[in-house]
Amino acid sequence: MLFLIIKRILLGFITLFIVSVITFVGTEVLPGDACTTYLERQAFGEQLEACYRRLGLNVPAYERYVSWALNAIQGDFGYSLSGEMPIKEVLGPRIKNSLVLASAAIFIGIPIALILGIITALWRDKLPDVAISTVTIFAMTIPEFISATLLILIIAIWLEWLPGIVIVPTDVSFLELLPNIILPVVAIAMIMTAHMARMVRSSVIQVMASEYVQMAILKGVPYWKMVFKHVLPNALLPAINVVALTIAWLLGGVVVTEVVFNYPGLGRLVIESISNRDLPTVQALAIILASIYVSINLLADLLTLMLNPRLKTLQIRK
Amino acid sequence: MKLDNIYKEEKKSAFAKLSEIIFTMASRPSGLIGLSILVFHIILAFVSPYIAPHDFKAIDPTLMLQAPSAEYWFGTDDLGRDVFTRTILGGRTALTITFFGSLIALLWGGLLGIFCGLVGGKIDDVVMRIVDAFLSIPWILAMLLIVSLLGTSTEVLIPALGFFYGKGIVRVARAATHDVIAKDFIVSARARGHSNFSIIWNEIIPNVRDAILVEGAMRWSWMLLGFSSLSFLGFGVSPPTPDWGLMISNARGLMSFAYWAVIAPIVGLSSLIIGINLTADAFAKALGIDRSTKAPV
Numbered sequence: 171m172l173f174l175i176i177k178r179i180l181l182g183f184i185t186l187f188i189v190s191v192i193t194f195v196g197t198e199v200l201p202g203d204a205c206t207t208y209l210e211r212q213a214f215g216e217q218l219e220a221c222y223r224r225l226g227l228n229v230p231a232y233e234r235y236v237s238w239a240l241n242a243i244q245g246d247f248g249y250s251l252s253g254e255m256p257i258k259e260v261l262g263p264r265i266k267n268s269l270v271l272a273s274a275a276i277f278i279g280i281p282i283a284l285i286l287g288i289i290t291a292l293w294r295d296k297l298p299d300v301a302i303s304t305v306t307i308f309a310m311t312i313p314e315f316i317s318a319t320l321l322i323l324i325i326a327i328w329l330e331w332l333p334g335i336v337i338v339p340t341d342v343s344f345l346e347l348l349p350n351i352i353l354p355v356v357a358i359a360m361i362m363t364a365h366m367a368r369m370v371r372s373s374v375i376q377v378m379a380s381e382y383v384q385m386a387i388l389k390g391v392p393y394w395k396m397v398f399k400h401v402l403p404n405a406l407l408p409a410i411n412v413v414a415l416t417i418a419w420l421l422g423g424v425v426v427t428e429v430v431f432n433y434p435g436l437g438r439l440v441i442e443s444i445s446n447r448d449l450p451t452v453q454a455l456a457i458i459l460a461s462i463y464v465s466i467n468l469l470a471d472l473l474t475l476m477l478n479p480r481l482k483t484l485q486i487r488k
Numbered sequence: 489m490k491l492d493n494i495y496k497e498e499k500k501s502a503f504a505k506l507s508e509i510i511f512t513m514a515s516r517p518s519g520l521i522g523l524s525i526l527v528f529h530i531i532l533a534f535v536s537p538y539i540a541p542h543d544f545k546a547i548d549p550t551l552m553l554q555a556p557s558a559e560y561w562f563g564t565d566d567l568g569r570d571v572f573t574r575t576i577l578g579g580r581t582a583l584t585i586t587f588f589g590s591l592i593a594l595l596w597g598g599l600l601g602i603f604c605g606l607v608g609g610k611i612d613d614v615v616m617r618i619v620d621a622f623l624s625i626p627w628i629l630a631m632l633l634i635v636s637l638l639g640t641s642t643e644v645l646i647p648a649l650g651f652f653y654g655k656g657i658v659r660v661a662r663a664a665t666h667d668v669i670a671k672d673f674i675v676s677a678r679a680r681g682h683s684n685f686s687i688i689w690n691e692i693i694p695n696v697r698d699a700i701l702v703e704g705a706m707r708w709s710w711m712l713l714g715f716s717s718l719s720f721l722g723f724g725v726s727p728p729t730p731d732w733g734l735m736i737s738n739a740r741g742l743m744s745f746a747y748w749a750v751i752a753p754i755v756g757l758s759s760l761i762i763g764i765n766l767t768a769d770a771f772a773k774a775l776g777i778d779r780s781t782k783a784p785v
């Protein structure tokens with residue numbers, strides 16, 4: 171058990187190491203370096219030299235990688251090119267804002283997804299299932315920027331219930347942020363809920379078809395007691411991993427949603443730093459987003475391991 | 489003569505198999521809807537340049553933000569261009585780029601996956617670690633970086649999309665190969681002394697093909713989503729090319745006055761993505777592969 175946990179954590183670190191190499195090599199191999207892409211036409215003479223010195227680009231690549239990685243582990247990602255300030259300070263409030271957005275979406279999304287998934291599974295192919303499944307297919311296939319745009323058009327412009335675009339400074343307090351984040355949270359939660367509800371549904375259906383559930387029915391166990399005591403615990407276990415992957419996958423979607431709502435989070439920083447050709451910030455973002463992805467997956471794995479006694483003695487692959 | 493007959497019979501049976509699959513897909517209402525939407529969009533992509541009523545890039549300041557009328561069915565946008573014309577043309581670039589992108593993704597993802605499943609051991613471990621690492625970089629960050637450094641031409645977009653959406657196929661192909669590799673017919677093929685190439689081509693590919701094709705069909709709809717997100721963010725096709733993502737992002741700022749300019753491309757893009765999704769789902773069901781438990785990675 172302990173060995174498995176340590177192995178999983180080690181594998182996570184190896185993945186992160188490879189990610190850091192990929193992003194470093196990626197920005198290295200692609201034409202132009204941080205300074206020439208940032209300075210563009212002014213990339214010559216003194217300015218270029220100064221920029222190289224500031225970023226330490228005048229030493230060999232592997233040395234730069236080592237020093238960059240060592241600093242990054244301590245949370246120091248160097249200086250951003252466009253803001254002329256430590257990336258750490260740029261990232262702080264952005265991470266907080268994105269965290270607020272994501273956790274609100276998750277707290278709203280998971281219970282709704284569970285309820286919808288269970289309803290659709292128990293009433294499989296009946297009216298509730300067909301109705302809810304149709305809606306979830308729409309919600310999960312339509313691109314984030316379309317559902318977000320439609321939300322703004324209907325709720326903010328036609329009905330005028332909520333502000334459509336977030337116009338707040340980056341370091342605003344939580345209470346001031348609240349009315350602004352309702353629409354972005356709904357936009358993100360909608361897609362996430364749809365994905366998770368589909369997975370809960372198929373998982374519950376699989377367990378309902380298993381032999382021990384048939385046995386329980388034959389034994390005359392009351393229907394709801396059977397559902398809550400025998401079906402759900404077993405059905406939700408495999409769903410944990412899938413939910414984690416869905417959340418991690420949404421990192422990409424959050425970028426688009428934040429841009430649509432002009433929300434000052436990590437996602438908009440991605441777009442801003444790429445538009446400004448701010449490669450140090452892009453590198454930092456890649457590492458941070460990848461760490462979030464890896465740790466969510468790790469958490470899900472450990473949770474499954476702890477909740478499932480069968481896996482404790484088994485060697486699991488992957 | 490005799491050989492010729494056999495050949496013809498085989499060809500007919502392949503065709504029969506395909507039509508059988510399509511018939512099974514169309515026998516469910518969701519599959520029928522998906523197939524008809526997809527076929528409609530593909531036909532539209534081919535004929536739209538000939539039936540478009542106006543010039544898609546004709547700018548006319550006197551016609552700015554006109555409401556839908558008999559002349560301009562879906563109204564005009566902020567530059568006075570016909571929204572109907574631009575909407576029916578808007579799927580062509582997206583469909584072409586994502587179709588070829590999916591082909592590339594299928595090809596390299598499928599082959600690498602089969603190779604990993606077949607070889608196993610250390611090489612497999614290392615390759616899968618690297619694939620995992622690539623999976624944990626958000627696709628949007630990687631795509632944006634490539635596009636902003638190398639440009640947004642088709643020659644950059646197709647391989648970039650193909651590469652980033654193929655890494656998920658590696659996993660599926662590898663898992664499918666793992667399932668097949670231990671079966672008796674592979675062991676007996678080895679015992680008969682078949683070469684590795686012959687085993688891959690005659691024994692493994694026919695058995696993992698379905699799983700890979702279904703995955704590829706699903707990737708197609710995600711790639712379309714990714715591509716239009718890029719266009720929406722301004723990193724996809726460049727104006728004045730009519731493209732749904734670009735049209736939505738342009739018309740968004742003025743949608744309180746001119747909602748038609750944003751609704752038309754939204755309907756176009758959503759219906760195509762839903763069409764591909766339903767078709768891929770029906771395809772999976774017709775082949776007997778359940779992909780409802782898979783995560784969207």
